[in-house]
Amino acid sequence: MVIWTGFGFVIAVIVIGCVIATELITGTIAGNDSFYEANTWLLFFSFIVAAGITYALSKTIMAPKHRKLTDDETGEEVNFITNKHSLFFVPIKWWVHIFIVLGLSALVTGYEQIFLLFT
Helix, strand or coil: CCCEECCCHHHHHHHHHHHHHHHHHHHHHHCCCCHHHHCCHHHHHHHHHHHHHHHHHHHCCCCCEEEEEECCCCCCEEEEEECCCEECCEEHHHHHHHHHHHHHHHHHHCHHHHHHHCC
16 A cells, blocks of 8 residues: 655656666667666666656655744744655655665665565
8 A cells, every 4th residue: 555645656656757767768779678687777877867856856846835824812933834745654855865775775786686675
């Protein structure tokens, strides 16, 4: 079961889209369907691109909005954060770091080890 708040599901769409796009593009350019599987740096590249897109979205469109309300009786100001986006209870800003770590671990250990974590 996938759990998200706001537009958190877009994070999953971004990373899956980046991985599939990289595989399709490299397969077309190389003319070899097994080129993607043989080169783990391509998965690293996919995760870094996904991290970049996620970072850009977290700073622009999906940035949390701060709303300041004032209590009429006490005059105290209260800050509310609205427009929260998360996937698996992890805020969007932390997914950038997660994608970088996954990309580096794919580069170091090979992509087979990464996919074993999720099966």
